[in-house]
Amino acid sequence: MDKRTIAVIGALLSCVGISHELLASQDCSACTRTENGEIKGTASGSVIAFKGIPYAKAPVGELRFRPPQAADKWDGLRDASQYRATCPQSKDPLERYPFPGKTIHYSDGNQNEIYENEDCLQLSVWTPTADHKKRPIMIFIPGGAFVVGNGSSNFYDGSRLAGHDVVVVTLNYRVGLFGFMELGALDKNYAGSGNNGLRDQIAAIEWVKRNAAAFGGDPDNVTVFGESAGSISITALLSIQQPSKWFKRAIAQSGASNFIHSKDFALGSGRTIAQVGGYQSVEQLLKATPQQLLETQKNAVAAVGVGDLLFAPFIDGTLIADEPNKQLSDGNAQGIDLMLGATQNELNYWSLYDGQYRNMFVENTDFGPATTAIPLQYRTELESRLGTKLDQRYAAILKLDQHNLIRQAQNDDYAMIQPMDRMAERQSARNANVYLYRFQWKVPTEYLPKGVPDLGAVHALDLPFVFGTLDLGWVPGGIRLEQARRDVEARLSAQMMSAWTNFARTGNPNGANVPQWPQYETSQRNTMIWSEHSNAESDPESERRKLWQNEDFGSFL
Incomplete structure (x- = not known):
């Protein structure tokens, strides 16, 4: 068939409303056409993977600190066989990166790798076939405390999830001061810049919806899911105006509205970051190199003294009109089905950064004296309301x-477990289709290396099970599991992948291979316990929950 004939047939198909992505690439089973141009992916088992697709223009030059702009079109066939970029950040030892960064040496004698490429607003797609079947779409927002992390990582390989006949998308968004530094106090023309990372996520969702047919996805059946900073982002997205325009369902894994910032904190931290770096204007910030800005960010984290809490979306009164908890209670997201939960021993994750696996929130570590997770004033006020000491009650x-x-245990409840439970309460009052879980699987103690304590079900431990990778190499002893344990x-993992994809497909996680999981409602508080023997329980750890039942869990900062 010659090119002229193909063109004529393509025009005829267009006239009757049939897209011709596959016709344009009839000799390429791993090709499809997006609104920006044609791409070629790679077959990965039973699915096709398309990686490093731009969903927005590179935020460089005058576009730095600006909302994302529409991606440019390209001519010819674009290679989408590999990840192309990681947004600017300093390498985190527990994160996965697609390629080495640039090694730099700090004045304090330490060194690290950094990533500087600002042309990073890209996403990756896994699909069984790039046809027109209208499969459910699952868009994953990665975590990393809004300073590290990226969707360009094999840790979030979507091929196994896509094998459940869904389209899986992972994305990069600007992190750290590139995406979450509020410059409104420095220049009113940049007001709202502290939510640009969230705007990147929205731009990616919009791009996926517009291009859903190119990947065999249904633009009217989109589920957003995320973990840690990704889960906090989900909470923020539930608070934007008419979220059901962008997605139908949401899965929030370990991160609620208590981590979202107030406007005052965002403005104040923006001023402090600029002062730490010696920047008097946005123009000077625009001229700085990514390496200089990452150095400023490193120093600002030390100066502000809130550690991983320095960056997050904030209540700007525009994109996020009001406090997310209030937004949920008022029914802002009543059209969204919600699945959410936490791991049992969330904050033990940060013990993995210490040479002796000590918990930095309760004891001294390599990083210095213990950092209180529950502020002393808040603890005092809570104990006054309860009429008892927390330590005594928990003991x-x-x-x-x-x-x-x-x-x-108190810290895990305060930071993660109870805020997720309260989020379930608020949403279930507006939409009965809410499912709550607790992840309790942990590395068996007999497989832990000598000297490594039992850290339990730490933050992010659910991810290798959700994605089906069983990538446990970052957990002490995780890679030593024998075949008998691997089967467990x-x-x-098979149960959780089924539940996640069932929920994306119908709004109900139940089905073959999933233990019966009732909806969450406050009379029973049914919660799925993911473990070696997964099952739903009514109001697990109710005594702990009741200690916090009157807490609002609004923004920390």
Whole structure:
């Protein structure tokens, strides 16, 4: 068939409303056409992977600190066989990166790798076939405390999830001061810049919806899901105007509205960051190199003293009109089905950065004295309301006398577990289609290396199960699991992948291979416990929950 004949047939098909992405690439089973141009991916098992697709223009030059702009079109066939970029950040030892960064040496004698490429607003897609079947679309927003992390990582390989007949998308968004530094106090023309990272996510969702047919996806059945900063982002997205225009369902994994910033904090931290770097104007910030800005960011984190909490979306009164908890209670997201939960021992994740695996929120570590997770003033006020000391109540509930373990449980409840539960309460009052879970699987103690304590089900431990990768190499002893144990983990992963994809397809996680999981409602508080023997429980750890039942869990900062 010659080119002229192909063109004529393509025109005829267009006239009757049939897109011709596949016709344009009839000799390429891993090709499809997007609104920006044609791309060629790679077959990955039973699915096709398209990586490093631009969804917005590179935010460089005058576009730095600006909302994302529409991506440019390209001529010819674009190679989408590999990841192309990681947004500017300093390498985190627990993150996965597609390629090495640039090694730099700090004045304090330490060194690290950094990533400087600002042309990073890209996404990757896994699909069984680039046809017109209208499969459910699952868009994953990665975590990383809004300073690190990226969707260009094999840690979030979507091929196994896509094998459940869904389209899986992962994305990059600007992190750190590139995406979450509010410059409104420095220049009113840049007001709202502190939410540009969130705007990147929205731009990616919009791009996916417009191009859904190119990947065999249904633009009217989009589920957004995310973990940690990605989960906090989900909370923020539930707070934007008419979120159901952009997605139908949401899955929030370990991160609620308590981590979203107030406008005052965003403006104040923006001023402080500029001062730390010696920048008097946005113009000077625009002229700085990514390396200079990352150095400023590193120094600002130390100067502000809030650690991983320095960057996050903020309540700007425009994109996020009001406090997210209030938005949920008022029914802002009543059209969204919601699945959400937390891991059992969330904050033990940060123990992985310490040479002796000590918990930095309750004891001294390589990074210095313990950092209080629950502020002293808040603890005092809470204990006054309860008429009892938290330590005493938790000691009685847990039947423990080890101070560290008692404080760890309190911190996990305060930071993650109870805020997620309260989020379920608020949404279930507006939409009955809410499902709550708790992830409790942990590395068996017999497989832990000598000297490594039992850290439990740490933050992010659910991700290798959700994606089906079972990538446990970052967990002490995780890679030492024997085949007998691998079978246990594989079964749990299969259950969770089914639940996640079932929910994306119908709004109900139940189905073959999933233990019966009732909707969450406040009379029973049914919660799926993901473990070696997964099952739903009514109001698990109710005594702990009741200690926090009157807390609002609004913004920390």
